[in-house]
Amino acid sequence: MSESNKSESKGSGAASRAAAATALFQVLEKGESLSTALPNATSKLSPPDKRLASSISYGVLRVLPTLNNLIGAKLQQPLKGKLKVLHYLLLVGAYQLYCQRIKDHAAVSATVEAAAVLKKRNNKALINGVLRQLLREAPDADENFERHLPEDSTHNHPRWLVQQLESDHGDKATSILRENNQHPPMWLRVNERQFSRDDYMAQLKSQGIDAVPDTEARNAIKLLTPCPVDKLPQFHDGAVSVQDRSAQLAADYLNVDSRHRVLDCCAAPGGKLLHLLERHSFERPVHAVELDANRIERINENLARQQLSAEIHCADAAAPSTWWDGKPFDRILLDAPCSATGVIRRHPDIKWLRRQSDITELAELQGNILNALWETLTPGGELLYATCSVMREENQSQIETFLKQHSDATLIPIEPNQTMVQVLPGDADGDGFFYARLKKAQ
Numbered sequence: 001m002s003e004s005n006k007s008e009s010k011g012s013g014a015a016s017r018a019a020a021a022t023a024l025f026q027v028l029e030k031g032e033s034l035s036t037a038l039p040n041a042t043s044k045l046s047p048p049d050k051r052l053a054s055s056i057s058y059g060v061l062r063v064l065p066t067l068n069n070l071i072g073a074k075l076q077q078p079l080k081g082k083l084k085v086l087h088y089l090l091l092v093g094a095y096q097l098y099c100q101r102i103k104d105h106a107a108v109s110a111t112v113e114a115a116a117v118l119k120k121r122n123n124k125a126l127i128n129g130v131l132r133q134l135l136r137e138a139p140d141a142d143e144n145f146e147r148h149l150p151e152d153s154t155h156n157h158p159r160w161l162v163q164q165l166e167s168d169h170g171d172k173a174t175s176i177l178r179e180n181n182q183h184p185p186m187w188l189r190v191n192e193r194q195f196s197r198d199d200y201m202a203q204l205k206s207q208g209i210d211a212v213p214d215t216e217a218r219n220a221i222k223l224l225t226p227c228p229v230d231k232l233p234q235f236h237d238g239a240v241s242v243q244d245r246s247a248q249l250a251a252d253y254l255n256v257d258s259r260h261r262v263l264d265c266c267a268a269p270g271g272k273l274l275h276l277l278e279r280h281s282f283e284r285p286v287h288a289v290e291l292d293a294n295r296i297e298r299i300n301e302n303l304a305r306q307q308l309s310a311e312i313h314c315a316d317a318a319a320p321s322t323w324w325d326g327k328p329f330d331r332i333l334l335d336a337p338c339s340a341t342g343v344i345r346r347h348p349d350i351k352w353l354r355r356q357s358d359i360t361e362l363a364e365l366q367g368n369i370l371n372a373l374w375e376t377l378t379p380g381g382e383l384l385y386a387t388c389s390v391m392r393e394e395n396q397s398q399i400e401t402f403l404k405q406h407s408d409a410t411l412i413p414i415e416p417n418q419t420m421v422q423v424l425p426g427d428a429d430g431d432g433f434f435y436a437r438l439k440k441a442q
């Protein structure tokens, strides 16, 4: 390797650590979501450096309190103000040593160099000092490293969330907390217009990609190792999409056929909409409502990839007078905006961004949308209420309140003996989701 290549690779190692620290700073100090902060922080990095910055940032957010304890014990005083970003750089370093088990001097050097990338060259000695101490104490690769990590009694969750999960789920709270800290698998949805699931499984096998079918969601396949979508056979022709198996249950639970007039409410990025369109050749256009114009772009991209279409309204679902033509719908899917507490393993930033007060505010918003949509449903029609939340207030309590206020609404079972379905994170290796099916009296 030439001298210039050597310095480039050293520089890019530092750049990925600096980008991870910047993304973490934006999430934890500025309240940005990781899905916004990370692309901004890594925009100039090469694909491998992007992947490294991403795996470090996601990983740090999974075990944040544990790493904070580890760093806190090494610092004489907390890093504040303009130096705060260096606290996040230390977390990045500690994560590599303890959790990625990159117990190597090169990882430490790259993280120390990252201080310069962050324009904190004068503080390199501080980063070096703390990380060298951690390097000495971190376990060897074949040791049980977990016993070297400080205990965190809240399972690396904020206390309010632990308490709420215990109150809502009793004994199951511990397994939810544990699942939330796992790395989620990659699930695919096979487009049954193009392939049977068995045929697509065979395609994957021929490419050396190991996968298993889900036992319940009939289009769902779990990859045993995540892989870039470009490597998936005919991905760009719409043969498959990436979608968790629990989200795929919506298409079964909606109880829809091609004669129905259908509304997909709160539709972006269009995962469930596309699933419905792949399965049914509807006689009339499917309507979709979404408030966020930028996210509608995502629906349009997904429709274009699959060469499918829908009637899309950029509007507030809670105000039907602004988007509804007055013709009632036979089936409505309401995939309501929610706390996303069922998908923390995919979005660990949710643990730190969500506030307890958000839950009540979201429940109110969901209730408003649900009440407004009920007017647009035909007598005898059905509405499927869905969230990716595990909070009672957004789920069971929401539906119980609705039933009390609407004498023309009844719950119809989704599964035998189950009127409301709460899938918990990790059930069948899927995300946490809630479903309830409401029928309007004739």
Ligand SMILES: C[S@@+](CC[C@H](N)C(=O)[O-])C[C@H]1O[C@@H](n2cnc3c(N)ncnc32)[C@H](O)[C@@H]1O
Pocket (backbone or CB within 6 Å): 265, 266, 267, 268, 269, 270, 271, 272, 273, 289, 290, 291, 292, 295, 315, 316, 317, 318, 335, 336, 337, 338, 369
């Ligand atoms: C859970 S996501 C929907 C996911 C989507 N159904 C899918 O399967 O890809 C909720 C969506 O609701 C949208 N939303 C939030 N408030 C809304 C409102 N008042 N009216 C319409 N859409 C809204 C959000 O912008 C977000 O895209």
